[in-house]
Amino acid sequence: xxxxxxxxxxxxxxxxxxxxxxxxxxxxxxxxxxxxxxxxxxxxxxxxxxxxxxxxxxxxxxxxxxxxxxxxxxxxxxxxxxxxxxxxxxxxxxxxxxxxxxxxxxxxxxxxxxxxxxxxxxxxxxxxxxxxxxxxxxxxxxxxxxxxxxxxxxxxxxxxxxxxxxxxxxxxxxxxxxxxxxxxxxxxxxxxxxxxxxxxxxxxxxxxxxxxxxxxxxxxxxxxxxxxxxxxxxxxxxxxxxxxxxxxxxxxxxxxxxxxxxxxxxxxxxxxxxxxxxxxxxxxxxxxxx
Numbered sequence: 001x002x003x004x005x006x007x008x009x010x011x012x013x014x015x016x017x018x019x020x021x022x023x024x025x026x027x028x029x030x031x032x033x034x035x036x037x038x039x040x041x042x043x044x045x046x047x048x049x050x051x052x053x054x055x056x057x058x059x060x061x062x063x064x065x066x067x068x069x070x071x072x073x074x075x076x077x078x079x080x081x082x083x084x085x086x087x088x089x090x091x092x093x094x095x096x097x098x099x100x101x102x103x104x105x106x107x108x109x110x111x112x113x114x115x116x117x118x119x120x121x122x123x124x125x126x127x128x129x130x131x132x133x134x135x136x137x138x139x140x141x142x143x144x145x146x147x148x149x150x151x152x153x154x155x156x157x158x159x160x161x162x163x164x165x166x167x168x169x170x171x172x173x174x175x176x177x178x179x180x181x182x183x184x185x186x187x188x189x190x191x192x193x194x195x196x197x198x199x200x201x202x203x204x205x206x207x208x209x210x211x212x213x214x215x216x217x218x219x220x221x222x223x224x225x226x227x228x229x230x231x232x233x234x235x236x237x238x239x240x241x242x243x244x245x246x247x248x249x250x251x252x253x254x255x256x257x258x259x260x261x262x263x264x265x266x267x268x269x270x271x272x273x274x275x276x277x278x279x280x281x282x283x284x285x286x287x288x289x290x
Contacts, residue, residue: 013037014280026062026069041290053077057084066090092116093123102126105159108140122146155180184208197222203232248274266290 016033033055040048059072071086087096093116102110110126127141140160147154155167162183169178174193181187188205201217215232224244231237240253251271266286274281284290 014282015278026060026064029057029059029061031057031059039284039290041284041286059084100128105140105142106161106163110142120148122148247276248272 014033014035016031033053035053037051037053038048053076055074055076057072057074059070061068061070063069067088067090069088072084074082074084076082083099085096085098085101087094089095093114096113096115097111099111100109102113104110104126105128108128108130110128112127112129114123114125116123122145124144125141126144130140142157142159145156152170153168156164157167158164165180165182167178167180169176169190176192177190178192179187179189186206186208188203190201190203192199192201194200198218198220203215203217204212205215206212213232213234215230217228217230219226219228221227225241227239227241229237229239235256237256238254240251242249242251249272251269251273253269253271255267255269266288268287270285272281272283
């Protein structure tokens with residue numbers, strides 16, 4: 001039995017530490033993490049075995065002239081350097097820069113983003129720069145506008161593919177009712193409420209081809225137990241339940257569509273986590289024999 005568990009699981013030990021140092025106008029945080037994993041999770045080459053990873057992150061944050069700025073860099077396994085989000089913000093809003101960070105553009109990932117809130121109005125702009133051709137840069141972008149009123153919200157999005165969507169929601173008693181429609185003739189409506197501590201949402205969506213899907217989302221928490229269930233008429237079902245026991249937690253998850261690619265073809269996943277000080281232990285098993 002012990003051999004079976006090791007052969008079909010991922011057992012991970014993670015240790016980390018951090019410290020900060022101040023400088024004129026800001027602070028530099030250094031954090032490090034090291035982990036060792038045994039198992040065959042996510043189809044490791046050669047089957048089961050050990051995997052070792054290390055990372056060191058240096059993050060800077062400070063304020064100058066009423067402008068807050070920050071950024072970080074992460075070195076993994078001494079051979080990979082990743083620049084994380086670099087940003088500056090103030091009364092004008094927040095500008096952020098990264099590489100493939102914001103997954104809000106259809107079929108693209110944004111490299112820069114602007115966000116601003118001005119009273120009841122909000123605006124966001126995300127752009128991706130992809131040097132896809134030898135003749136120049138292929139740019140994709142998405143602009144978002146919002147207005148928050150007394151008991152209602154309005155939203156408008158438009159992108160570089162000339163797709164525009166208008167959305168709205170309103171509070172009616174204990175219910176929130178919303179709808180959206182775009183220039184591709186796709187539209188949807190939803191009703192959400194809290195039924196005795198259970199968050200409930202019913203959706204109905206019609207895509208540009210006229211195909212309709214009805215969905216249900218419910219979830220809640222009681223003490224140390226949290227759970228969530230989603231299902232729709234496309235036979236896509238997800239469910240998870242998590243129970244905490246002090247410093248430990250156990251989660252059981254099911255996904256009929258394997259959204260997110262957990263493992264290879266796994267639909268059912270069991271996860272155990274235990275943390276103490278700077279150490280965290282993980283054990284993962286799934287029905288793909290990993």
